[in-house]
Amino acid sequence: MNQNQATLALSEPAPTMEFIKPPFNFTGCKTTLLPQLLPLFNYQHETFVDLFTGGGSVWCNVAPYFRKVLANDIIADLIGIQRELLERDDIIAATKALCVSKQDKEGYHRRRDDYNANPSPAGLFMLMQSCNNNMLRLNAHFRFNQTFGRRSWNPQTDIKVARYTEHIRKFRDRVTLTSGDFQQAQIPANSMVYIDPPYSATEAGYNAIWKKSLDDRRLFEHVELLDQQGHSVAVSGVSLHNGKECLLLNLLMEAGWTVTKLQHDYNGVSKVGIKQTQEVLLTNYFPGNATPLAI
Numbered sequence: 001m002n003q004n005q006a007t008l009a010l011s012e013p014a015p016t017m018e019f020i021k022p023p024f025n026f027t028g029c030k031t032t033l034l035p036q037l038l039p040l041f042n043y044q045h046e047t048f049v050d051l052f053t054g055g056g057s058v059w060c061n062v063a064p065y066f067r068k069v070l071a072n073d074i075i076a077d078l079i080g081i082q083r084e085l086l087e088r089d090d091i092i093a094a095t096k097a098l099c100v101s102k103q104d105k106e107g108y109h110r111r112r113d114d115y116n117a118n119p120s121p122a123g124l125f126m127l128m129q130s131c132n133n134n135m136l137r138l139n140a141h142f143r144f145n146q147t148f149g150r151r152s153w154n155p156q157t158d159i160k161v162a163r164y165t166e167h168i169r170k171f172r173d174r175v176t177l178t179s180g181d182f183q184q185a186q187i188p189a190n191s192m193v194y195i196d197p198p199y200s201a202t203e204a205g206y207n208a209i210w211k212k213s214l215d216d217r218r219l220f221e222h223v224e225l226l227d228q229q230g231h232s233v234a235v236s237g238v239s240l241h242n243g244k245e246c247l248l249l250n251l252l253m254e255a256g257w258t259v260t261k262l263q264h265d266y267n268g269v270s271k272v273g274i275k276q277t278q279e280v281l282l283t284n285y286f287p288g289n290a291t292p293l294a295i
């Protein structure tokens with residue numbers, strides 16, 4: 001830990017920055033928080049590591065500001081989709097060829113069975129276009145189990161994918177995408193490491209693969225190691241959600257990490273009434289209000 005004393009601050013949005021939205025509807029996606037998050041990162045490092053990259057909203061928006069970017073997630077095909085889109089267009093045609101119509105529930109179930117028997121990036125991309133709310137959901141064995149959403153690839157998807165690929169391919173030479181458990185990622189010395197794990201206090205379609213308190217504790221120990229190794233580390237989380245607290249964040253706060261409160265409101269998407277939610281960023285450095293410069 002570089003600083004001993006925790007502080008509470010409210011992050012200010014950076015109004016002049018423009019952001020790119022990945023073509024995935026991903027629970028926990030950070031697109032709306034980016035104006036507050038980006039000014040809090042430390043840009044003195046050569047490499048940015050997005051250790052729990054999910055739909056990749058963070059790495060694709062910081063790529064202009066770091067010489068190297070490493071993005072990792074445990075869901076191999078989610079990384080596979082991003083890797084394919086970074087390199088070439090083939091996955092777009094392959095995904096469209098798999099898509100079923102908005103009325104074809106049986107076709108969707110057949111594709112889901114096919115995917116679970118024989119997973120592939122295009123198979124996952126197709127399911128994410130057609131499933132309920134476009135929200136990926138996996139069981140603890142990484143089997144896709146989301147229901148049909150009566151939706152499919154549409155002209156808007158083409159526009160979103162084209163915008164995204166045009167942006168990320170400018171940074172192809174800087175970006176490395178890996179898939180594996182966070183402990184296995186090879187983090188280059190002296191990196192800015194961003195950590196956005198499943199929040200043990202909330203529900204998400206990938207939470208079945210996160211063993212709540214066990215993984216929270218394992219991650220805490222790993223984060224402490226990254227701190228000792230001299231990386232700048234920033235951890236996102238929800239410190240209070242519907243009265244539930246998060247073990248990882250509590251441990252980091254006890255260890256004296258700096259807390260920055262973020263303004264976010266999940267109440268709009270809640271189906272069970274008003275929830276109390278506090279998004280925070282915990283850092284092992286005192287974040288300034290950085291205006292990153294493209295390199």
Ligand SMILES: C[S@@+](CC[C@H](N)C(=O)[O-])C[C@H]1O[C@@H](n2cnc3c(N)ncnc32)[C@H](O)[C@@H]1O
Pocket residue numbers: 026027028029030031051052053054055056057058072073074075180181182183196197198199206209210
């Ligand atoms: C909160 S989401 C990340 C959201 C992401 N920042 C975005 O903007 O889309 C957490 C991610 O952690 C991944 N994950 C879960 N367990 C993991 C593990 N042991 N190692 C690495 N990634 C893991 C999940 O697959 C999920 O994509």
